[in-house]
Amino acid sequence: MRLPAALIGINETRKGRMSGYLWLKAVHIISVISWMAGLLYLPRLYVYHAGVAAGSEASATFKVMERKLLKYIMNPAMIASFVTGLALIWQLGEAALTMGWLHTKILLLLGMGAMHGMMARWRREFEQDRNTHSHRFFRVMNEVPTLLMIGIVILAVGKPF
16 A cells, blocks of 8 residues: 555655655654664674773773763664654554554564664673673674664665565
């Protein structure tokens, strides 16, 4: 089922001004890009952090970088992504209930949120010098957000079912 363009705000401009829906969509995309930047970079920091001695100057530097990335970029971007995403879904109304691709996308987003939570837990472990994972573990974990992102983008753009 295709929704009418007017319902979802496509091409709803007046004298070159974007509709509220399109502004919301723009903020959502910016938020997602910011969140993804952190989800892709933080595990890479963990790869390097796992390779230095606990209590070292390098470890202290990584701790600051990891904390600031999570607290000032990733957490606000995740919240903004979820809030704007829910607002976009709300604008679709009951039609959203029939979109199978959207349900699958939400499931993948829950996986992305779980990854965010695990990264926060690993940051606390590094902060307390209690990391038990190797750099190889973090190299593998670094790929999970990428795989989830690929699935989410394919679903959001292609709307296959």
